[in-house]
Amino acid sequence: xxxxxxxxxxxxxxxxxxxxxxxxxxxxxxxxxxxxxxxxxxxxxxxxxxxxxxxxxxxxxxxxxxxxxxxxxxxxxxxxxxxxxxxxxxxxxxxxxxxxxxxxxxxxxxxxxxxxxxxxxxxxxxxxxxxxxxxxxxxxxxxxxxxxxxxxxxxxxxxxxxxxxxxxxxxxxxxxxxxxxxxxxxxxxxxxxxxxxxxxxxxxxxxxxxxxxxxxxxxxxxxxxxxxxxxxxxxxxxxxxxxxxxxxxxxxxxxxxxxxxxxxxxxxxxxxxxxxxxxxxxxxxxxxxxxxxxxxxxxxxxxxxxxxxxxxxxxxxxxxxxxxxxxxxxxxxxxxxxxxxxxxxxxxxxx
Ligand SMILES: *Cc1c(COP(=O)(O)O)cnc(C)c1O
Numbered sequence: 001x002x003x004x005x006x007x008x009x010x011x012x013x014x015x016x017x018x019x020x021x022x023x024x025x026x027x028x029x030x031x032x033x034x035x036x037x038x039x040x041x042x043x044x045x046x047x048x049x050x051x052x053x054x055x056x057x058x059x060x061x062x063x064x065x066x067x068x069x070x071x072x073x074x075x076x077x078x079x080x081x082x083x084x085x086x087x088x089x090x091x092x093x094x095x096x097x098x099x100x101x102x103x104x105x106x107x108x109x110x111x112x113x114x115x116x117x118x119x120x121x122x123x124x125x126x127x128x129x130x131x132x133x134x135x136x137x138x139x140x141x142x143x144x145x146x147x148x149x150x151x152x153x154x155x156x157x158x159x160x161x162x163x164x165x166x167x168x169x170x171x172x173x174x175x176x177x178x179x180x181x182x183x184x185x186x187x188x189x190x191x192x193x194x195x196x197x198x199x200x201x202x203x204x205x206x207x208x209x210x211x212x213x214x215x216x217x218x219x220x221x222x223x224x225x226x227x228x229x230x231x232x233x234x235x236x237x238x239x240x241x242x243x244x245x246x247x248x249x250x251x252x253x254x255x256x257x258x259x260x261x262x263x264x265x266x267x268x269x270x271x272x273x274x275x276x277x278x279x280x281x282x283x284x285x286x287x288x289x290x291x292x293x294x295x296x297x298x299x300x301x302x303x304x305x306x307x308x309x310x311x312x313x314x315x316x317x318x319x320x321x322x323x324x325x326x327x328x329x330x331x332x333x334x335x336x337x338x339x340x341x342x343x344x345x346x347x348x349x350x351x
Contacts, residue, residue, distance in 0.1 A: 021241040025238050051214050053216045056236060062226065062229055067212055068100055077133065085142050113137070135169070139190075140178045140283050154190075170190050172197060173210070174283065200247070204247070253325065263332050284322055
């Protein structure tokens, strides 16, 4: 049976070039700063993001918590969107590990937060209040249709953080998806940020790892935080070798994932019983909903999986599909015909 696994871009496998580079990687003890391959990855990552320094970490979650620990002390407050991965999917580590207070403002459907609301959330100096230290944004925004945050928005964000002397962290797990979709270099998208985390192991296909970038002093603090989090990985160059190719060989092909997601959303829009807004799809993530009274999301996902198409139900009516390497245009066609069948009808003819 054909298999099209659209649950996440985290399931991508390392390429042949990556496996070869991993096999041949020159290694050392990274906790002593002596793994040449990790050092090379960090240098390349810092350059690509336009920052002074970088730190290889085990995961995006580790990168985000290490960054928060490096920016904030206990009892400090961060402002972030209520749909942020850091708020939603990282076990409340901000509070549990960092002792840092979260102040959420609603995310707009495009992943932005209203900057007037963010500004209103900044605390004044008052003995009753925690101190606002950090604004945290996500680009692209996972739970908001994978939407990229553009330069104009980032410029307004920069004014806000400057006015209030806040630090700015970008959870850029998929920052290269944003860069490719907008046709804007990643370093420009994060130019105003004090720190950025990005994932090597999603659409870029490395088997594991993320990188945190920022200035030298910030990276020293993040490196300390990584150690206490248990992230001192010793001969991690074996993973970093794949990470280097993730950055140097795998970025441009993300455009294929975006084209596949666009076509998937357009095809879904023609299937009765499915609600999707193709205009919201700019990268590799498609959210759609089904009428839960007709067919709950979990039932549809189960039906689809019996035909080899896998997606994630993220609510009673909400389903997410993510395109990635090596999903093809033919896989998208198969997905659409399977989806029509599971919805109990022929594929409608688009007008
Ligand atoms: C995947 C992801 C992360 C990190 O996830 P890990 O599984 O810890 O690597 C962080 N932020 C966003 C927006 C993500 O999509």
